[in-house]
Amino acid sequence: MLKLFFRHKWGPALLILLLAALVFFYNLGDISLWDPDEPRGAVIAHEMLQRGDWIHLSYNGHPVTDNPALVKPPLYYWSIALFSALQGHVDEFSARLPSALAGITTAILVFFLGARIFGTKTGFLGGLIFISNHMLFEQARSAEIDMTLTFLITAALFLFYHCYHEHYRPGWLYPAYAALGLAVLAKGPVGVIVPLMIAFLYLLARRDLKAIGKIKLPAGLLIILAVASPWFILEGRAFGAEFFFRQNFERFFHAFDHIQPWYYYFVKLPIHFLPWTLLLPAAVAYWFRRRKEKNPGRTFLLIWFIATFVFFSLSQSKRSLYIVPLYPALSLLVAEALERISSEQNLASLLPWIRGGAAFFALLLVTAGGTAAWLAATRFHDLARPVALLVAAALAGAALLYRMIRKGEGRGIVTAFLVCAFGLELLMAGVVYPSIDVKSRSS
Structure with a gap:
């Protein structure tokens, strides 16, 4: 029976979809929006619908540029407003719905990427680990942007990996760059910097930097600009100066809030990856034993995990949710280790x-x-x-x-x-x- 279930990918993918929907949608709208971040997005989306202005964001009747803490790109607010417009009002459910949908679709991408790299069984386990760790449970049920950002980064990296290992089919790259453009509209430059860094390091590890010429980077940058730049241009210079320089570059190098020590994520990641943290020693022992084995997929996932972890650790400003984009890679790495240990x-x-x-x-x-x-x-x-x-x-x-x-x-x-x-x-x-x-x- 299990052999029949894993013979085709669509059965496991459907089960992951159903389980993710159950966990992420159950009671989603029956719990109040929790301070401080969740109500902000709901209020901004509500005023967007009230005013009919989807370009210039406001909070309690004032431009968001009046409050530096509110200066964020619009993608998540747009998504809340869109789903709220369909039901006629903003509430807890519509505010959290974009994150829940992003969590479900990311889980499916994790499965297909894992199936592509390790096989259907490992991909299936990776998808289940992704759904069932504490951080993803929280973020997929929260009215915050990081789950959507994780979906867009995962989609772009999935398309990049597939394109690279399928004879450079450029048709797969254009939607990847479009996803990165949306990632900029979700959370700014980090939506481009992190995935491009991962792709570059992977090509470097493969000693295949000549492939940079084949991944259509100039065209890709134009696509990213075409998707992301119109709103920033329309919103105006004041938003751009505050957001790009203060909220991103200054926060990274000279943090003014959420200041944490360099080891912050070494403490927080094990807590938030529970209960699977308890099996990480087994996974690490497996990776050490297989360290000389050449597996491009494992190398890709390790680079994804390590590069993201190090990048955000170098930033002076740290929050646990900043590293959500590494959870797809970590889930698949742990899944491979557990599946191999259990079967070999x-x-x-x-x-x-x-x-x-x-x-x-x-x-x-x-x-x-x-x-x-x-x-x-x-x-x-x-x-x-x-x-x-x-x-x-x-x-x-x-x-x-x-x-x-x-x-x-x-x-x-x-x-x-x-x-x-x-x-x-x-x-x-x-x-x-x-x-x-x-x-x-x-x-």
Whole structure:
């Protein structure tokens, strides 16, 4: 049955679409917009529709250029306004819908890229890991721009990789450059700098810099300018000076907000990639063992991950959501390691790494359940029902992981991880966040 399922790509792709839609859409509009970033986008989109002006952005009746924190390109505001116009008003659902759709389409791209590089099974697991890590769950359900930016960068890099390994079909490159133009309209120069840097480093690693002449870069830059520049020209010089120089270059080299130390992402990434962080030691052990093996796809993904991580670490201004564009690559790298360790006999010596990660996950679930029960009993009596559900789910997940550890099968443990991860996400969306939302509104 599984062989039949993985024989064609469309079955796994459809299942990823359905699972992503379930996780990202469930209760999407039933939770208030959380400060500070989510309400801003909704208000700007609302005023855009009210005034009928999609060029000059305003917030509370004043131009966004009056407040440097609001000086952002318009793509996300446009997308909120577009979906809101279809239903007649801006609300929590329409404000978050663009991120949810971007999360779903990025998950599908992750699957197809993984299937292209490693095979359908690994692509499928990569898509599931992408959907089920904590950061993507948060960003695909948030009225913020970074999920849309991640989709556009992933689409461009997917098209670049496909074109490069399919005899330089230029027809694949033009939509890639169009995606980069939209990425500039999403978040500015970073939407071009990061993916072009990844592509250049990949060609450098392949010792194929002559390919730069074949990827139609001059034409590509014209496409990027054609897509991105009209709005910046129409919006005016004041926006451009504040946005390009202060919000981008000055923030990168001499940050005036979100100032963090160089090791910031070394701390934040493991937290936000949970629960899959617990299996990263197994993946690292696998990558080290296969370090001499020539695999262009793995090299591409490693460059994507490392270059993005280093680039944003060099910036003085840091936030966890800035590195969301590296999550597609990381998800596929971990998926390849877990799939190979679970299926190849000569890698059986790495299975203890997977069992160890699962044991730690089970311990975390039991600890979290116990802590939640204690808090409900001593401080938050009104949260007894959601906490009871959380405790029951945590204990059930721990029991499932324990059973799979006892069996000792890598695929069984990975499946248990997936069940626990998706179960926790649905519990957060359906019980925990609504309870927190009600409590915060009543306080």
